[in-house]
Amino acid sequence: MFLQAGANIPTPAYTADAIAHEVGHGLGLRHIYPGAQAPGEVMDYDFAEGMRESFSDLVQQIVEPPTATGDPQTNTHNPYYHLKRYVLG
Secondary structure, three states, X not given: OOOOOOOOOOOHHHXXXXXXXXXXXXXXXXXXXXXXXXXXXXXXXXXXXXXOOEOOOXXXXXXXXXXXOOXXXXXXXOHHHXXXXXXXX
16 A cells, blocks of 8 residues: 555554555455445445445456456456455365
């Protein structure tokens, strides 16, 4: 996580979400586009202050590189499933 000159200091909630997001990458998770299915998903690009974010157990579109609608090839990923698979084996 990098701060730009003149940027606001991130809140503790934002910092915790960013750390969880980056740890998710370290465990093999991908960016996803949850849409309305799973608001508050750790592996998306949006942080909503005041919303408890988590790893959702839904199949969702991969977003690489980040776009507003997801992967044009409609590849999918389930962050919670992969988190369990990579951590528990």
